């Protein structure tokens with residue numbers, strides 16, 4: 466694909482001056498009559514907004530940039546956006562989780578500590594935000610693991626995250642994750658829930674104050690979100706106060722539930738029911754709630770989601786890697802449940818995520834005609850924006866925000882082309898993302914992101930991650946050496962005392 470030379474010369478992180486057009490072979494346009502594909506068309510942008518879409522704009526333009534054989538569409542809305550150096554990837558071939566540092570042993574829990582420095586915590590968010598932009602994600606609700614943390618996330622790292630989102634040009638809903646409890650392994654190796662309600666409530670108050678402070682800053686790029694950690698780590702009071710804050714500030718709440726066995730067992734033991742039923746009885750299920758992942762949701766749970774307008778954040782890549790799937794995307798849609806998409810793992814590749822979602826849905830449904838590529842594309846754009854009550858996002862419409870992803874449709878790895886949306890989803894790689902525009906600014910172009918040197922950052926990220934892996938033994942049951950927790954795929958050769966012939 467040949468892009469316009471002038472386009473390549475535009476400074477990253479800035480809006481092109483004046484009123485400008487992106488011309489492209491294919492454009493996904495949201496017109497009053499619905500979502501349409503325009504061939505040989507253009508999108509006209511002024512400041513932060515799309516002001517015109519069609520075949521050829523006849524008004525005055527400061528510049529017209531030719532994208533060539535590209536698909537120009539709305540950027541993705543990521544409801545569970547990877548925002549750390551993903552540690553779930555360590556568990557894909559290394560099972561079970563409780564033997565691999567995914568559940569704290571009691572002796573570690575008593576002295577749990579931060580495994581990263583404040584600088585490392587800030588860096589990993591900045592690095593992760595760059596990865597999201599590389600994948601055409603323009604709106605993100607960050608998620609990170611708490612397993613390597615002293616307890617919840619900190620306000621300080623989110624202050625830094627707000628700066629990073631503004632520097633890089635990513636629309637972000639920010640709020641540190643907090644919790645009242647956790648599940649630990651007792652000396653006999655049995656999982657036990659433990660709680661420290663005061664700690665959770667203090668973290669909640671700090672998080673709520675932070676969200677109030679940052680909501681609407683950076684020219685509207687940053688919004689607040691309440692992000693209690695997994696449901697089994699929350700008490701009734703923590704959840705009630707969370708929703709009270711969210712109601713007062715009109716913010717979304719994201720809460721992981723109906724997502725795993727450890728949660729099912731713990732919540733049943735504590736409350737005698739499933740998490741969705743528990744929240745429903747507390748009167749807390751609402752259209753404010755974004756709930757990853759629903760993979761273990763019962764029919765009754767799903768009916769409660771449907772009745773209360775809950776949005777499921779569907780993250781099929783991370784689920785499939787761990788042997789689970791939503792059952793199913795098509796069935797939830799037929800029930801009237803709102804489904805947005807989340808990446809939640811490395812790589813935070815929304816295109817791959819849609820592809821896995823589409824395939825997992827067809828396997829779960831046992832039929833090849835279940836849910837099209839377009840339905841997943843809509844889930845990753847429109848449905849995510851609707852969960853955030855933002856009709857100006859997730860769409861390419863006159864008056865919508867200029868949040869745009871440009872995909873190469875002439876990539877040598879994905880020929881022949883069928884239809885651009887089908888080719889994108891079945892091609893299954895976000896590596897064809899050529900540009901990401903947020904709020905009318907060019908945040909990413911040809912693998913470069915404003916505000917970060919990705920080559921240096923990649924090396925730093927690897928070193929930081931290796932340092933974390935080296936610390937796994939202290940918080941893993943029975944404290945085995947790293948080589949035992951995460952053995953290599955094949956035995957290493959030569960072994961330590963051997964030399965190659």
Ligand SMILES: [Zn+2]
Nearest residue numbers: 545608757809
């Ligand atoms: Zn998740």
